[in-house]
Amino acid sequence: MLLSRVVETSRKVAETSKRLEKLDLLARLVRQLTPDEAEIVIPFLSGTTRQGRIGIGYATLRDAASPPAEDSSLEIAEVARIFEEIARVAGRGAERQKQQLLHSLLSRSTQAEQRFLTALLMGELRQGALQALMVEAVAKAAGIAPEHVRRAVMVAGGVVPVAQAVLSSGEAGLARFSIELFRPVQPMLAQTAEDIDEAVACLGEAALEFKLDGVRIQAHKSGSDVVVFSRRLNDVTVAVPEVVEAVRMLPAQDLILDGEVLSLQPGGRPQPFQITMRRFGRKLDVGRMRAELPLQPFWFDLLHINGTDMTEEPQARRFTVMRELAPQENVIPQITTADSAAARDFLLLALKHGHEGIMAKALNAPYAAGKRGQGWLKVKPARTLDLVILAAEWGHGRRRGWLSNLHLGARDTKQGGYAMLGKTFKGLTDAMLSWQTQELLKFEIGRDEYTVYVEPKLVVEIAFNEIQISPRYPSGLALRFARVKRYRPDKSATETDTLQTVRAWAGLQAAEPPGDNGHGS
Numbered sequence: 001m002l003l004s005r006v007v008e009t010s011r012k013v014a015e016t017s018k019r020l021e022k023l024d025l026l027a028r029l030v031r032q033l034t035p036d037e038a039e040i041v042i043p044f045l046s047g048t049t050r051q052g053r054i055g056i057g058y059a060t061l062r063d064a065a066s067p068p069a070e071d072s073s074l075e076i077a078e079v080a081r082i083f084e085e086i087a088r089v090a091g092r093g094a095e096r097q098k099q100q101l102l103h104s105l106l107s108r109s110t111q112a113e114q115r116f117l118t119a120l121l122m123g124e125l126r127q128g129a130l131q132a133l134m135v136e137a138v139a140k141a142a143g144i145a146p147e148h149v150r151r152a153v154m155v156a157g158g159v160v161p162v163a164q165a166v167l168s169s170g171e172a173g174l175a176r177f178s179i180e181l182f183r184p185v186q187p188m189l190a191q192t193a194e195d196i197d198e199a200v201a202c203l204g205e206a207a208l209e210f211k212l213d214g215v216r217i218q219a220h221k222s223g224s225d226v227v228v229f230s231r232r233l234n235d236v237t238v239a240v241p242e243v244v245e246a247v248r249m250l251p252a253q254d255l256i257l258d259g260e261v262l263s264l265q266p267g268g269r270p271q272p273f274q275i276t277m278r279r280f281g282r283k284l285d286v287g288r289m290r291a292e293l294p295l296q297p298f299w300f301d302l303l304h305i306n307g308t309d310m311t312e313e314p315q316a317r318r319f320t321v322m323r324e325l326a327p328q329e330n331v332i333p334q335i336t337t338a339d340s341a342a343a344r345d346f347l348l349l350a351l352k353h354g355h356e357g358i359m360a361k362a363l364n365a366p367y368a369a370g371k372r373g374q375g376w377l378k379v380k381p382a383r384t385l386d387l388v389i390l391a392a393e394w395g396h397g398r399r400r401g402w403l404s405n406l407h408l409g410a411r412d413t414k415q416g417g418y419a420m421l422g423k424t425f426k427g428l429t430d431a432m433l434s435w436q437t438q439e440l441l442k443f444e445i446g447r448d449e450y451t452v453y454v455e456p457k458l459v460v461e462i463a464f465n466e467i468q469i470s471p472r473y474p475s476g477l478a479l480r481f482a483r484v485k486r487y488r489p490d491k492s493a494t495e496t497d498t499l500q501t502v503r504a505w506a507g508l509q510a511a512e513p514p515g516d517n518g519h520g521s
Contacts, residue, residue: 001037003079003109004072005029006044007116010125013045019133026137035164040080042160046134047125050080050160054087055098056121058405061396062450064102068111079105079117118397132372134159142166144174152177154311154369157184157233179309181254182220184229186369188258188301190359190376196343199360199377205338207315207361209300210350211378212332213273213466214260215280217297219247222254230280239280242290243297250325257322258301258367259332263293269354272506273480274468300332300359303367311367315375318367336363347379356380383505384463385410385479385497386488388418388456392440395425395433402433403440403452408462408482410475410499418456419475419499426483427463436487459488459496467506475499477506 009029013022026045033041043050082105089097106114119125138159139149144166152162152174165173179185193199200206216231217240226244228237237244243261263271263279270276271293279293302310302322310318316336323331335346347358357380365375387408395404405425409418428436436458443454463485470478477499 001032001041001076002072003074003076003113003116005032006041006076007112010045010116011112022133023137023140026134027140030137030141030163030167033163033167035168037076038163038167039160040076042134042138042163044076044120046131046159047120047123049083049120051083051087054083054121055089055094056086056102058122058393058396058450060095060099060102061118061121064099064106066103066107066114068106068114069108070110072110072113074105074108074113115397122396131159138163138166142170144171148174154186155179155183157186179256179304179311181222181256181304182225182227184218184220184233185256185303185311186233187216187218187231188367188369188376189372190378191372191374193360193377193379196347196358196360196379197340199379200338200340200343202374202377203360203362205336205363207319207334207336207363208343208346209332209334209359209361210298210353210355211357211359211380212260212262212298213270213356214262214276214298215273217243217259217261218303219243219257219259219297220255221247221250221252221257224248236280239286240295241286242295246297246330252305252325254304254306255302255325256304257299257326258303259297259299259330261295261297263295272468273466297330298332299326299330300334301367303369311369314364314366315361316363351381382463382485383465384461384485385421385502386459386491386495387421387462388493388496389436389440389454389458389460390418390420390456391451391453392436393423393451399425399433401437403437404428404433406436406460406484407451408460408479409456410502411493411496412475412499414500419477420473421475421502422470422473422478422482424462424479424482424484426481428484432484432487456493459491459493461485461488467502469506475502477502 006029009025013025016022029041039050082101086098086101106117109117135150135153136146139146148171149162149166153159156162156177162177165176193202218229220227226237226247227235228240228243230236240261247257261276263276265271275293279289279295299322302318304310305321310321319334337343350358357378360377360379362375368375387410389406390409391407392403393405395402405423407423408421410421412419439458440452440454443457444452445455446453462479462482464479465481468478468480469476472478
C-alpha cells in the first residue's frame with residue numbers, strides 16, 4: 001500500500017469531528033490491509049510507530065529537511081524499513097546516520113507525506129484516531145462485534161495482533177486470544193475528574209484508593225515462577241528481585257496482579273518518580289541498587305487466580321480476593337464511601353503521605369484492560385507554576401510558521417536572572433500559537449536558525465506532573481510532562497515563581513517565605 005493512502009485517510013479523519021465518520025474512514029482502510037501491512041498502518045493511524053520512539057528529535061528533523069517530491073511513490077513497507085534502520089543506529093556518528101536516513105525518506109515524500117511523517121515522529125499527529133477507535137474500526141472492517149475484538153485486544157496486549165488475526169481468519173482468529181500466564185495484559189486506564197465532588201457525583205458509592213506516582217507493574221506467578229511486566233508490557237523481572245520474592249511468597253499457585261512499585265524514603269514517604277525509575281532498565285549492579293533504593297509493591301487489582309479469569313468480576317470482588325491474598329503492607333490503602341466530605345478527607349490523607357491524589361473506582365466495574373473509561377477516575381490537585389518565556393523554537397509540520405516550543409524560566413532570586421526548567425509545546429491551540437508568535441517577536445533580542453530569543457516579559461502558567469533532577473539545564477531541574485495552561489497577561493515577570501521555590505517543591509532545600517513569588521492567585 002502507498003503511504004499516500006494512509007496520509008489521505010489520516011487527513012480526512014482529522015478533518016471530521018463526527019465519530020461515526022472517523023470510524024467509517026478507518027474501517028475502509030483497514031479492510032484493504034494485509035496482515036503485514038496492519039502491523040505498520042494501525043500504529044501509524046494511532047499516532048505512533050511499531051518501534052515506538054526511534055530517537056528522532058527536532059534538531060534531526062531540521063537537519064534532514066528536504067524539498068518535497070512531486071509524486072507519491074513511497075510504500076508503507078519502505079517507510080517501516082527506514083524507521084527500523086533509524087531505530088537500530090547507535091554509537092559514534094549515530095546522529096549523522098539518522099539524519100541521512102531520514103533525509104532519504106523525506107526527499108521521496110510529497111508535502112502532505114512530509115507533514116504526516118513529521119507529526120508522527122514528533123508525537124503531534126492529532127487526528128482523533130485513538131486506540132479505542134482503532135479497535136472499533138478493526139471490528140467493523142471484519143464484521144465482528146466490537147466487544148469481542150476489545151476483549152481480544154485486552155489479552156493480546158495490543159490491537160495489532162488482533163487485527164492481523166481477524167484480517168487473515170475472520171472471527172475465528174479471536175479464538176487464540178485468552179488470558180494466559182506470562183503474557184502481559186494491557187493495563188486498565190483512568191479518566192480524569194475535575195475534583196472529588198465530580199468523582200463522587202459520577203460514581204456514587206465508590207472505592208477510593210491512594211494514587212501513587214510509582215511505576216505501574218503487572219506480576220504473573222505460576223508456582224515458583226514469577227515474571228514482572230512494565231506498563232509498556234516489557235519484561236522488567238531482573239530489575240525488581242524484591243518484588244519477585246514478595247509475589248513468590250503469596251499463597252496462590254497461579255495469579256496475575258496489577259499494581260505500582262515505589263521506592264520509599266526512611267519515613268515512608270515516596271521517593272520522586274525519577275528516583276524510583278533508576279531501578280529500571282538496569283541489568284548490572286541490581287544488588288547494589290536494591291540496597292540503595294529498595295522497592296515496595298502496592299497491589300490494587302487481581303486479574304487471574306488459580307485458573308480463574310477475574311477481569312469480568314466487579315471491582316469490589318477483585319479487591320476483596322486480593323486483600324485476602326496479599327499482606328496488608330502491599331495492598332493499596334482503600335476506603336468505600338459515597339460521602340464527599342469523607343472522600344475529601346481521604347484525598348488530604350493521600351496528599352499528606354506524599355502521594356499524587358486518589359483514584360475513585362466504580363464498585364461494579366470489570367477490568368476494562370487497555371481502555372480509559374468512566375469505571376476509574378483519577379483526582380489529583382493541579383500543580384502549576386507561573387514562568388517566563390526565555391525563547392521559542394519555530395514549529396514543524398502543521399505548526400510551521402509559528403513559534404512553538406517554549407523555553408521556560410524561573411526567577412533566580414540568588415544568582416539573578418532566570419533559570420531554565422525545560423521546554424514544552426504541549427497544550428497550545430492554534431489561536432495561542434498565532435498570538436504567542438506575534439507577541440514573542442515584539443520582544444526578540446536575538447535568533448539563530450531555529451530559535452528566537454526574547455526578553456523575559458511574557459508570563460505563562462505551566463501545569464506539570466513532577467519536578468525532576470536534570471543535568472541538561474544549568475538549573476539542574478526540569479518539569480516532567482509540562483504543558484501550557486494559559487498565559488498570564490495580568491502578571492509581570494517579577495511576580496513569577498522562583499527557582500528557589502521550585503527547588504523546595506522538589507525537596508532539595510527549605511522553601512522560601514510565603515509571598516515571595518506571587519504564585520497561586
